[in-house]
Amino acid sequence: MRAILTVAGTELRRFLRDRSNIFFVFVFPLLLVLVLGSQFGGSGSQGGVTISGDGGELQDEVVTVLEDHDLTVDTDKAEAARTAVARGRTDVALVVPDDAEAAWADGEPVTLEVVAGSAGNSVAVQQRVSTAVESLSLDRIQLDALVSAGADPAQADDELAAAREAGGAPEVVVTDVDEIAQEFSGLGQFDLGGVSQLLLFVFLISLAASGTLIQARRNGVVARSLSAPIRTQQMMGGLTLGRWVIAMFQGVYIMAATALLFGVDWGNLALAGLVLAVFAAVAAGVAMLLGSLLDNEGAASGVGVGLGLVLAGIGGGMAPLEIFPDTMRQVAHVTPHAWAYDAFAEIQRHDGSLVDILPMLGVLAGMALLAVLLGTWAMRRSLARSL
Structure with missing residues (x-):
C-alpha cells in the first residue's frame, strides 16, 4: 500500500508542478461559477x-x-x-x-x-x-x-x-405549475453553477492531465519504477490512484471555495463527497485509458479537453438537465455527468438520503469499475509499446 501511495503522490506533485494548471484548477472554475450565477442563478431577493x-x-x-x-x-x-x-x-x-x-x-x-x-x-x-x-x-x-x-x-x-401588527399582512398562496420552476425553487444564486462546474472541471482536468502519463512513459519513469521492488499491480494501482487524487483535489477545492466565497449549499457533505469520489473514479479510469492509448502529449490534451467538454455539455455540466427535451435527457444519461448531476440535485434540492441516491451511485460505480479496468488494461499494453 505504501508503494501505491508513493506513486499516487508523485503523480499529484507532477500535475501541480505544471504552472498552467494553476489558472485552470484554482481560478477558472470560480470565474465560471460567478458568471453562471450572475446570469442564470436565482436568489433570495425579489429584485x-x-x-x-x-x-x-x-x-x-x-x-x-x-x-x-x-x-x-x-x-x-x-x-x-x-x-x-x-x-x-x-x-x-x-x-x-x-x-x-x-x-x-x-x-x-x-x-x-x-x-x-x-x-x-x-x-x-x-x-x-x-x-x-x-x-x-x-x-x-x-x-x-x-x-x-x-x-x-x-x-x-x-x-x-400596533394596528398594523394586530391586523397582520394578507396571506397569498401561489401555486406554481411550472415543473422547471418548482425544481429550481429554493436554490441559491450560485448552487446550480457550483454543481455544473464541479462536474465539468473534475472530468476535464483529469483528462487534460493524462498527458503526464505519456510523459512518464516517454521519460522512462514507469519502466524504472517497475525495475524497482514494486509489482505491476502496485504500479497500476498507484497510477490509477494518482488520477483519482487529482480529480478529488479539484472537486474538493471547488466545493470548499464555492461554499466559502459564494455560499453554495452542497447539502449533506458526506453524501456529496461520496458522489464526488465515485465520479472522480470514473474520470481517473478514463484519464488512464486516454493516457495509455495516445503517445503524444499535445494530442492527449486536445482530445481530453474536447471529450471533457462534449460529455459535460451532454450530461448537464454546462446547462441544467431539466431544460433538455425528454429524448436528450435520455441520451444524456449515457454520460457519468448526468448520473452525478441527478445525485447532487437529490442531495441539494430534496435533502436526499443515501437510499435516494443509491441508483445513481450504483450506475456511477459500474462506470468507474469499467473505466478503471479498461484504463489499467490499456496501461499494461502501453508498457510494451515503444514511444
Whole structure:
C-alpha cells in the first residue's frame, strides 16, 4: 500500500508542478461559477434597486420599506444609478430629488423618479417599488389625519404601528405549475453553477492531465519504477490512484471555495463527497485509458479537453438537465455527468438520503469499475509499446 501511495503522490506533485494548471484548477472554475450565477442563478431577493438621494429621513424610510418588501437596495449617485440600470446591474433606479427631503418633512407631496431596466424582471420589480412607496405614503397620510384630529404625533405613530401588527399582512398562496420552476425553487444564486462546474472541471482536468502519463512513459519513469521492488499491480494501482487524487483535489477545492466565497449549499457533505469520489473514479479510469492509448502529449490534451467538454455539455455540466427535451435527457444519461448531476440535485434540492441516491451511485460505480479496468488494461499494453 505504501508503494501505491508513493506513486499516487508523485503523480499529484507532477500535475501541480505544471504552472498552467494553476489558472485552470484554482481560478477558472470560480470565474465560471460567478458568471453562471450572475446570469442564470436565482436568489433570495425579489429584485435589485439602486436608490440615489441626500441620505435624509425620506431616503432612510424608503430604504426600510423596500427591504421590508424583500428587495435588495444599494445606494449610489443618480447618474451611476441610471447607468447601472442601463447595463443590467440593477433592475430599478429610484432617484430622490434634492428638495424631496424638505417637502417630506413639511408634509407636502413628493415625486420620486423611477427608472426601470429592460430585463424581464424589471417590470415586476418596478411594481414592487411602486407598491412599497405607496404604502409609505399611505402611512404618512394616516398619521397626518390623526395629528390633524388632535392626536399626539408620537402616540399616533405607535398606535398605527400596533394596528398594523394586530391586523397582520394578507396571506397569498401561489401555486406554481411550472415543473422547471418548482425544481429550481429554493436554490441559491450560485448552487446550480457550483454543481455544473464541479462536474465539468473534475472530468476535464483529469483528462487534460493524462498527458503526464505519456510523459512518464516517454521519460522512462514507469519502466524504472517497475525495475524497482514494486509489482505491476502496485504500479497500476498507484497510477490509477494518482488520477483519482487529482480529480478529488479539484472537486474538493471547488466545493470548499464555492461554499466559502459564494455560499453554495452542497447539502449533506458526506453524501456529496461520496458522489464526488465515485465520479472522480470514473474520470481517473478514463484519464488512464486516454493516457495509455495516445503517445503524444499535445494530442492527449486536445482530445481530453474536447471529450471533457462534449460529455459535460451532454450530461448537464454546462446547462441544467431539466431544460433538455425528454429524448436528450435520455441520451444524456449515457454520460457519468448526468448520473452525478441527478445525485447532487437529490442531495441539494430534496435533502436526499443515501437510499435516494443509491441508483445513481450504483450506475456511477459500474462506470468507474469499467473505466478503471479498461484504463489499467490499456496501461499494461502501453508498457510494451515503444514511444
